[in-house]
Amino acid sequence: MFHGNVWIFDPTNILDRKEPSTDHFNIIGMVRNSMDAEKVGAIFEAATHGEGSREGNPNAHFDLMGSKIIGSLLLAANVSGKNDRDVFRWAMTTDEDEPAAILDEHGFANQAATLRGLKRQPVETRGSVWATAQRCASPFEHEDYLASIRPVNDQHRVFDPVAFATSTDTLILLGSRTAGATSALVSSLVWDVFRSAQREALAGSNGRLRVPLVMELDEVGNTVILPELPEWYSFAGSLGIIISSYFQSVSQGRKQFGKEGMNELIGAASVLVYGGGGTEEDFVSSLSKIIGHYDHKVTSHSSSYNARSGHGRSSSDQIQRREILSAADLANLSPGTMYVRTSDGGGGIVASHYWFKDEQLTQKIEPRMRRLKMGLKSTGPGDKDLIDVG
Structure with missing residues (x-):
């Protein structure tokens, strides 16, 4: 069942809504x-x-x-x-x-x-x-998109990160690193929500949120600029905070966190998903090594002849260690194919499932997208979600 409010922070109207959101963020x-x-x-x-x-x-x-x-x-x-x-x-x-x-x-x-x-x-x-x-x-330079961060009298329209942490609401954040540096505002809101959720979780009897916080951070490196993100990955799951971060490339993450910081984030992630097209040789080579090798049996045949015994044949087997997936294989995965590895050591190649090609999912998602663009208040999923759309 779907319930809960949807909060929208979209100061530059990336969503192209007919009526701007009346939600306010302090x-x-x-x-x-x-x-x-x-x-x-x-x-x-x-x-x-x-x-x-x-x-x-x-x-x-x-x-x-x-x-x-x-x-x-x-x-x-x-x-x-x-x-x-x-x-x-x-x-x-x-x-x-x-x-x-x-x-x-x-x-x-x-x-x-x-x-x-x-x-x-x-x-x-x-x-x-x-x-x-x-x-x-x-x-804070461009007046035309700062209305949503300024005080208003109607407190029902003001987003409360503490209340959100224990709610079933959804928060949608949209911004750009180039559009007046709105990514600073988006990133600060993400930080404030995480901080509030962390405090609420630690205040609970079991140290976890009663309703999990699902943080879908698209365009990390462009829209969500969080120096603390690698550190969050090391403990967020134990609090009931599930973070999914999407990078266009490993290089993009290294620009933001440095090589060691990006390695820390990847190492702490419960699930690593790689969709191909990587050009960073060190990264795809390291993936190839992690995936490992298999034993390939090679049989060779030989024939001989001598006057006493005539013709003879023999065969021998050799075991060769070969890469399951080479760096070249990983760099050239076909579209829609991904490599997935979990922290417990499982991994494999999977096929993507596109929501826009799924009739049932499309029927659920598209009407809500239309409502958002029309400026109508919508309802959100049962778990609270924090969604960044770059």
């Missing part, structure tokens, strides 16, 4: 303390960083400090009842004084000291740190 409000400020600041920095590997970044120190500055500005805005306009103004005018005074007033002396200390840095250092903070503030 991005500023999720930054309640200094740890929240640091984590959300890191998400904003990563999501606005642009393409390219983070490894060997010569500006890493400025990026780190800039992420702390934007986090402190978000914290100052939340505790003083201000909004994204103030965060953007502080960043663009390189104003340390007003947010520092607010943080001091609300008991965040260390964050205030960090802001004031920036004024005493050399001009080049201060400029580089503020340049990062300004980049991090870019999601």
